[in-house]
Amino acid sequence: MSFKNLPLLGTAEIIGALNLSPKQTAAAANLAHRVTQSAWRRRPPHKSGQTYEEFAAAVSACAWLTMFEVGALLILGRHHDARILTEASRSVHQAAHTGRRR
Incomplete structure (x- = not known):
């Protein structure tokens, strides 16, 4: 689990607002990274040279x-x-x- 790319202040606000436990926080961070890794694997050809870290x-x-x-x-x-x-997003x-x- 990595918080490397998660903005700390916003992440802390969500953790507090939802009253997340450390285990729930880690699981949510892992999910965000899995979604990003999935998007990286399906990235368009013009971004094929990017590493996951760059993406x-x-x-x-x-x-x-x-x-x-x-x-x-x-x-x-x-x-x-x-x-x-x-x-909504x-x-x-x-x-x-x-x-x-336009």
């Missing part, structure tokens, strides 16, 4: 925090809240990319 460093702080919080919610059994957060991400293309 992970390029992931936004907001995305890391969202993945961590979704993982924490899942671990807590709050699947509905995790789904809502995931859907996708909507914001898509809207941001659509706005840049």
